[in-house]
């Protein structure tokens with residue numbers, strides 16, 4: 529098999545990471561650059577002159593004397609963990625390869641990143657702390673991904689996540705399962721470019737219309753199987769091209785739309801295998817992590833600083849809300 533671009537992607541090595549982000553001072557400087565790329569600006573008076581209360585990472589405005597915390601208003605806010613630990617967490621979340629592989633001609637990511645148990649072990653913090661850090665960073669990924677729409681030719685399929693494995697009702701929309709729509713934007717030659725994974729309340733027409741409105745460019749062409757709810761994309765302005773499965777007369781009329789892209793199938797097996805035991809309410813964040821990593825697979829080394837840049841622009845997410853989170857689509 530030909531060498532795959534992703535498998536041979538150079539990530540950020542541990543040595544490079546240590547050189548760039550190894551100390552607390554380095555991490556503070558980097559967060560400062562991310563937050564104020566053109567230098568400190570006082571949020572109260574707009575003043576640019578400041579002094580640094582280094583022990584507490586506070587910036588004091590020379591004009592109005594107001595002290596501003598470097599991490600206030602960011603996803604790192606009110607953390608008891610050093611920034612250098614957050615940086616190591618961002619490193620593990622983005623650089624652990626997660627088994628990106630080429631198989632059966634399609635590209636897939638066989639695993640979602642790192643578990644909070646493993647993350648806790650590597651960071652030397654409790655599992656609860658690791659869980660909070662991981663979920664806050666996944667929240668950053670989710671909010672980032674929410675702003676992007678797929679366009680062009682998009683293949684969609686339904687996925688049932690979790691639920692009873694034995695004795696449970698089988699088939700689409702079974703009780704106890706989390707219904708998900710997987711969508712892959714493809715190049716004209718059928719190669720996958722970007723991915724969206726969205727939880728839905730059910731495989732219903734109106735739900736698919738709402739999902740398409742939020743996530744697909746209206747000029748897109750949506751390719752799906754015959755599941756009826758997918759006709760809902762038409763109401764969002766998209767062109768719908770259902771694949772007629774089987775070998776009937778209709779199938780022969782649209783040879784260009786045979787199901788040729790195994791990536792979607794691989795992604796489906798990857799997420800059903802990895803996130804089987806994830807609580808329903810946290811599913812969107814896990815999917816966002818998978819999606820975020822997939823969509824940035826060609827620029828592995830840059831993934832960490834890009835995540836950090838967005839993290840300082842993502843509002844704080846208290847633990848209480850983190851545990852509740854029930855965001856749809």
Ligand SMILES: [Zn+2]
Nearest residue numbers: 570573589592
């Ligand atoms: Zn000021």
